[in-house]
Amino acid sequence: MVEAALTFEEFAATRLPAVLRFAAVLTGDRGLAEDVVQEVLLRASRRWESIAGLDRPEAYVRKMIVNEYLSWRRRSWRLVPSGAGTEVDGRLTPDPAAGHAEREALLAELARLPARQRAVLVLRYYEGFSDSEIAETLGCAAGTVRGYASRALALLRVEMTGPPSSAQHVIKEKS
Amino acid sequence: MTRDGNGRPMRTEDDLRQALATLERHAPSADSVLVAVRHASGPARPGRFSWLRPPGGSPWWRRPRLILPLATAAAAAGLVITLLPGSASPRTVSVPVQTGLPRLAPDQAGLPSAASVGQAMLTAFQGVRGDIEYTMQTGGVTRGVATSANQGWSWPAQPDPGQQQVERTVWAERTHRVAGLAVFEDSAVGYTTPAAGVQTVRGQVTMVCYAGTGQTGCGWDGRQTPPGTWSQVSQRVWASTSDISAAGGLSPADLARGVAKAYWQVVGRTRLEGQPAIELSETGRGPVVYDPLPTLLWVNARTYLPIRMVNGVGHAQWDVNEWAFLPPTPGNLALLRVRIPPGYPRSVPSR
Numbered sequence: 001m002v003e004a005a006l007t008f009e010e011f012a013a014t015r016l017p018a019v020l021r022f023a024a025v026l027t028g029d030r031g032l033a034e035d036v037v038q039e040v041l042l043r044a045s046r047r048w049e050s051i052a053g054l055d056r057p058e059a060y061v062r063k064m065i066v067n068e069y070l071s072w073r074r075r076s077w078r079l080v081p082s083g084a085g086t087e088v089d090g091r092l093t094p095d096p097a098a099g100h101a102e103r104e105a106l107l108a109e110l111a112r113l114p115a116r117q118r119a120v121l122v123l124r125y126y127e128g129f130s131d132s133e134i135a136e137t138l139g140c141a142a143g144t145v146r147g148y149a150s151r152a153l154a155l156l157r158v159e160m161t162g163p164p165s166s167a168q169h170v171i172k173e174k175s
Numbered sequence: 176m177t178r179d180g181n182g183r184p185m186r187t188e189d190d191l192r193q194a195l196a197t198l199e200r201h202a203p204s205a206d207s208v209l210v211a212v213r214h215a216s217g218p219a220r221p222g223r224f225s226w227l228r229p230p231g232g233s234p235w236w237r238r239p240r241l242i243l244p245l246a247t248a249a250a251a252a253g254l255v256i257t258l259l260p261g262s263a264s265p266r267t268v269s270v271p272v273q274t275g276l277p278r279l280a281p282d283q284a285g286l287p288s289a290a291s292v293g294q295a296m297l298t299a300f301q302g303v304r305g306d307i308e309y310t311m312q313t314g315g316v317t318r319g320v321a322t323s324a325n326q327g328w329s330w331p332a333q334p335d336p337g338q339q340q341v342e343r344t345v346w347a348e349r350t351h352r353v354a355g356l357a358v359f360e361d362s363a364v365g366y367t368t369p370a371a372g373v374q375t376v377r378g379q380v381t382m383v384c385y386a387g388t389g390q391t392g393c394g395w396d397g398r399q400t401p402p403g404t405w406s407q408v409s410q411r412v413w414a415s416t417s418d419i420s421a422a423g424g425l426s427p428a429d430l431a432r433g434v435a436k437a438y439w440q441v442v443g444r445t446r447l448e449g450q451p452a453i454e455l456s457e458t459g460r461g462p463v464v465y466d467p468l469p470t471l472l473w474v475n476a477r478t479y480l481p482i483r484m485v486n487g488v489g490h491a492q493w494d495v496n497e498w499a500f501l502p503p504t505p506g507n508l509a510l511l512r513v514r515i516p517p518g519y520p521r522s523v524p525s526r
Contacts, residue, residue, distance in 0.1 A: 016205045024201035034203035034211075041212045106186060106194045125188065126195040159185040 005052035008045050015058050023065050026122045028111050032069075040064045063137045066123070070115050070138075109156050117152035120145055286441045292453055292474060293435025299479035300428055303500040304333035307507050308427075313495040321495075323348045324356055328510045330503060334368040341365045341511045348388075358385050360393040360400075363513045364412050378412040381405065381513045382524070394524055404522035405515050427481050427498060430472065433457075439472060447483065451476040 023033040044051055044061055051057050110118060116138065123129040123137060131149075135142040153160060307330040314323035329342040343363040347356040366378030384393035384400040392399030400406040433439055439455040446452060457470040470486040480500060487493035501507040 012205070012209055016208070017202070020202040020205055020208065021199040024203070025195050025198040028198055028201065030201040030203055033201060034208060037203065037208050038211050041208065045212065103190075103194050103197065106190065107198065110194070121191065122195060125192045153191075156191065157185055158191050159187060 005049075006057055007052070008048040011048075011052075011057060011061075012041075015061075019058065019061060019065065022062055022122075022127065023069075025126050026065065026069050026119065028107065036065055036068045040068050062127070066119055066137055070119065106156065113152055113155065117148045117155075120148040121152050124149060286443065287453065289434050289437045289439055289441050289455065292441060292455070292479070293431050293433070293439075295479040296431035296434060296474060296481070297428065300333065300431065303480065305331050305503065306500040307503055307510065308332035309499040309501055309510075311495075311497040313497075321349070321356065328501075330508065330511055332500060336368050336370045338368045339365065340368045343511050343513060357388050359388050359390055360384050361513050362393070363511065366412055376412060377409055379407065379409055380412065381407045383513055383515055383519065385516075392525070400524045401522050403519060405513075405519050406522050406524045408524055430481060430484070434472075434474075442471075444476060445473070447473045450482060452482060 020033065020037060023037045024030065027033045027036060040061060044064060051060055054060050110121070113121070119138065120134055123134045124131070129137065131142045131145045134145045138145065307328055310325075310327045310329075312323075312325040312327075313321045314325070324347045326345045326347075327342065329340070331338065331340070334340045341363065342365075343361075345358060345361045347358045349356055361383040363381045364378045366376045369376045382393055382400045383405040384390070384402050386403030388402070390402055392401055394400050430439075434455060437458070438460055439457050441453060442456045443454045444451065445454050452473040453476050455472040455474065457472070469488050470484060471488055472484045473482045474480065475482055481498045483498075484496040485493055486496070501510075
């Protein structure tokens with residue numbers, strides 16, 4: 001039985017919140033996340049018919065978001081975010097005080113990573129993508145992905161607790 | 176948190192996962208995003224979106240069309256500057272942006288390889304490393320009308336560590352509030368080029384945020400300069416390092432490397448703005464795909480410097496990038512300075 005293709009309105013109603021969370025994690029900035037998603041949705045809505053025919057429309061939209069984010073970083077001039085996570089909204093994320101400062105420090109270091117390294121970490125540790133899925137998203141080789149990841153993890157002083165594939169167990173479908 | 180062999184604290188992958196998850200708090204409201212998208216889809220488009228692609232655009236690009244009369248990029252830069260100060264808000268720009276598609280009559284005979292063109296481009300950039308790199312990005316061109324124009328000047332084009340680097344960007348968009356392209360912000364950053372491998376440095380950022388555009392502020396990451404004011408602050412900025420990519424637009428050096436790696440293919444020779452040009456087409460096999468393809472690039476066949484790239488050829492709208500390398504004459508160096516409109520007070524960016 002052929003499943004009816006998702007309409008853009010259905011996509012917006014059911015999947016957009018998760019896409020917005022992904023954009024927020026990717027960019028670390030509410031305004032930039034909003035701009036990136038708006039641009040992507042605008043383009044996606046124009047050719048939704050072809051996107052809806054794909055196996056995983058949401059994955060394609062996320063790929064567009066990653067590319068748009070990398071594109072923004074390319075064409076935006078060179079202001080550095082002063083540290084994603086500095087605008088703490090305690091109402092949404094109550095956090096034990098002990099770990100708070102360290103987490104904010106980690107987020108600030110994440111914000112200073114080159115865009116592709118950051119994108120790799122977000123796709124691997126937030127989205128739970130495999131390295132080959134990340135490679136497909138970024139349009140590069142899986143070896144390049146591992147190179148980005150390993151440089152980024154070294155910069156952040158994150159210890160790998162297992163082979164790269166062990167990072168793939170998390171949250172496959174966040175919605 | 177764990178400790179390494181020397182007793183230094185090490186983070187775990189779970190620390191990273193948990194930290195990333197907290198960024199969900201920055202998620203925008205779905206309603207506000209959808210309202211903006213629907214608004215942008217309508218006939219009266221806000222100027223915030225740079226690459227609008229309205230539905231059902233007629234395929235006028237298919238018709239043979241002579242390229243529009245063009246000023247050179249350098250002349251375009253000068254024209255913008257003369258219009259910026261002293262006029263009523265919001266400032267509009269008469270940028271002679273390239274909005275036409277060249278009629279192509281490529282000569283297929285004796286074409287060089289992409290690898291040799293890419294290498295020649297990289298060599299050519301070395302010869303202009305002390306010049307001012309000028310870039311013009313024109314977005315969302317449809318039926319000869321652009322929705323945005325982003326101009327950048329960067330000097331030197333390829334800085335050495337320890338050298339002072341200056342970059343200026345003027346961002347203009349089409350908005351329903353005024354006819355033509357309105358200047359939204361004019362900003363510049365100056366810093367000392369760091370050693371290779373250092374990505375961020377402290378620099379001086381000057382920002383003019385234009386009033387009358389409907390924007391609530393100019394800036395990044397919550398540091399906003401109010402409309403109708405200018406600011407100057409010291410903050411961390413991305414450094415251009417030693418690559419030619421300074422103006423914040425597409426990097427000619429990245430393009431050249433992509434050409435050398437055959438991510439582009441040479442499709443012909445032609446003439447563009449009176450210059451002999453090699454025409455290339457992006458294959459889509461490279462890591463950077465300028466969505467939507469096809470993307471065409473023209474490189475001067477004598478200097479091997481890029482002239483223009485058109486992205487989205489054949490779509491209802493397309494984007495245009497143009498480059499020029501200007502000698503650092505006093506007149507050209509003046510282009511690096513932000514123009515503060517009369518009556519604009521200095522402000523302190525909000526946090």
